Amino acid sequence: MEVLNVKVDSEVIQKLDRLVKRKKFKNKSEAVRIMLHDHLEEHPELFGSADLEPVLKQASNTLSDRQFRELAAKVFGGKNKTAAEMVAEGRER
Amino acid sequence: MDTNVFISYLKYDDPYHSDAAAIVANLAKNEIRAETSVLTVLEVAAVAGRLFEHNIGRNMQEKKIFIVKALQTLLELKINFIHIGGDTAFALGNIHIPMPSIFTDSIMVCMQAGLRTLDIMHLTAARHAKQMNSDLGAFVTGDRGIIDKRHELSKLIGIPLLSPSEYVKTLGLPRK
Numbered sequence: 001m002e003v004l005n006v007k008v009d010s011e012v013i014q015k016l017d018r019l020v021k022r023k024k025f026k027n028k029s030e031a032v033r034i035m036l037h038d039h040l041e042e043h044p045e046l047f048g049s050a051d052l053e054p055v056l057k058q059a060s061n062t063l064s065d066r067q068f069r070e071l072a073a074k075v076f077g078g079k080n081k082t083a084a085e086m087v088a089e090g091r092e093r
Numbered sequence: 094m095d096t097n098v099f100i101s102y103l104k105y106d107d108p109y110h111s112d113a114a115a116i117v118a119n120l121a122k123n124e125i126r127a128e129t130s131v132l133t134v135l136e137v138a139a140v141a142g143r144l145f146e147h148n149i150g151r152n153m154q155e156k157k158i159f160i161v162k163a164l165q166t167l168l169e170l171k172i173n174f175i176h177i178g179g180d181t182a183f184a185l186g187n188i189h190i191p192m193p194s195i196f197t198d199s200i201m202v203c204m205q206a207g208l209r210t211l212d213i214m215h216l217t218a219a220r221h222a223k224q225m226n227s228d229l230g231a232f233v234t235g236d237r238g239i240i241d242k243r244h245e246l247s248k249l250i251g252i253p254l255l256s257p258s259e260y261v262k263t264l265g266l267p268r269k
Contacts, residue, residue, distance in 0.1 A: 041153070052161055059158045059165070068162045069103075075144045075159065076104035083100035083107045084235035090139050091211040 006032070094129045095215055095234035096136040098257055099167055109235045111268045112257035116233070119266050120171045128173045128229065130218035132211060137167050175218040205249055212239060220250040231255045231263075 016028045025031035044051055063071070076086065094116070101113035119125045141163040145156045181197040182189040199210075199217040206213065216239075219232045232247075232254045234240065243254040261268060 052157075055157045055161045056165065058154075059162045063158055063162055068159075068166070071149075071159060072103040072163070073105050075141065075148050076100060077106055077148075079106055082097075082235065083104045083109065083113075084097040084237065086104075086140055086144065087095075087097040087100055087136060088209075088236055088238065090136060090143065091209045 094127045094133075094172065095232070095236060095239070096129070096133045096140070097235045098233055099129075099133065099137060099170075100140060101235055101257060103163065103166070107235075109257040112261045115261050115266045115268045116257065117170060119264075123171065124266070125264065126171070126173070126228075128175050128219075128222045128226070130215050131174045131176045132214055132218065134164065134167065134174065136211070137163055173222075175222045177218065177221050202249065206242070206246055208239070208242070208246075212236070216246060216250055219252070223251045231260055233257055233260045 013028070016025075016031050019025055019031055020027055025034065040046070076083065081089075098109070098113050098116065101107040101109040102117050104110060107113070116125070116127070120127055138160050141160045142156055145159050149155070149159075177193075177195040177198060179194050180191045181194040182191050183197045183200060184190075195214060195217060198221065199213045202213050202217045202220070206216065208216070216232070219229075223229045229252055231252055232250060233256070234254065235257055239246065240254060240256055247253050255263065
């Protein structure tokens, strides 16, 4: 982990202290770390498709084309629905 | 080409898998050309993510990798992605609402075809593509609901609507 120095309002510090006191987090550092992590996870749109570059790299390293085809067979497989029905499901709501 | 043709290509037990695989193989060899709406990119991500969660699990990183790999497979096909760019005002009387042109065009298509919103947008993209490229031969979809309305819809978009099997058969492509 790396250190990030951030200036925040004293009101924010007080709120973080309250959360630590209530045992929601071990300390303020953990609170900020988790909040930042969750926010970034919940808002991938902040990065646009540039955020997918590391995923693409990881995909190339961990999922070969053959493994992808095998996984796709499990994800999309099953006789109960056709591909057209799977796509149509997403168009119905 | 509708989104479901690409999903048929990835779904080995799909009734249209062999036809979709034949289409993809012929695209790779430049024997045929295909166009699809940019909506297909979104739909592939949505279907892949939804079914990954349903059939494999909720591991976020593994799901992301699967979606990205599915998108990469789609984007590497030699397909032209139809994007009706810019905004147009949708006007009724004195009220003008600026909106993406694909919406304005799709609203007009709604006047003639009773389909789901995204079906309409795909057909609008196909109609636009046909106007831009008169070589376009057919709209290919495995969706029964669309195929059943092919007579009225083909008039609307200006090209025949075919199932993947009909398309492969019409062109005499070797099935995979």
